Amino acid sequence: MTEPTRKTVAVFCGSDYCPNRALYADIAFSTGRLLAERGYDVVTGGGLGMMSDVNKGAVHAGAKRVVSIRYCFNEGIQSPFFTEFETFNNLIDRQLMKPVVFVGDRFYQPIKEFIEMVIPEGFLSIPLDSLCDFTPTPEAAVTRIGNRLQNGIT
Numbered sequence: 266m267t268e269p270t271r272k273t274v275a276v277f278c279g280s281d282y283c284p285n286r287a288l289y290a291d292i293a294f295s296t297g298r299l300l301a302e303r304g305y306d307v308v309t310g311g312g313l314g315m316m317s318d319v320n321k322g323a324v325h326a327g328a329k330r331v332v333s334i335r336y337c338f339n340e341g342i343q344s345p346f347f348t349e350f351e352t353f354n355n356l357i358d359r360q361l362m363k364p365v366v367f368v369g370d371r372f373y374q375p376i377k378e379f380i381e382m383v384i385p386e387g388f389l390s391i392p393l394d395s396l397c398d399f400t401p402t403p404e405a406a407v408t409r410i411g412n413r414l415q416n417g418i419t
Contacts, residue, residue: 297322
């Protein structure tokens with residue numbers, strides 16, 4: 266008997282350590298744990314930092330599959346977080362693929378404002394709520410992912 270089709274969630278976050286490490290490590294670990302508890306396979310960019318914390322959370326919760334892929338948008342940018350440029354490029358790619366869920370309203374507020382500005386300018390052709398979600402907590406993010414998948418919105 267074959268295993269039922271599983272859903273996979275890719276998590277992009279920092280691979281470097283940052284001054285506020287404890288706060289972001291908790292968010293990353295919780296996100297990985299919650300995804301695994303709800304039956305999702307988890308894919309990250311691997312390495313250190315928060316991506317490692319996502320993997321640890323998923324493994325802690327008994328994830329069936331945790332995949333780490335060494336991937337870099339731009340090797341010239343050494344930042345623990347996506348820059349607006351990287352985020353914008355990722356969202357353009359997502360117009361034809363899957364929505365993006367951001368965890369941490371306060372942290373991503375400038376990116377949300379940036380996206381809200383470029384849509385009316387014609388750089389993105391779909392509404393913000395079809396493109397991405399901004400959630401305050403890992404719990405809200407994983408719930409939002411589940412709701413989108415359950416409603417056939419990918």
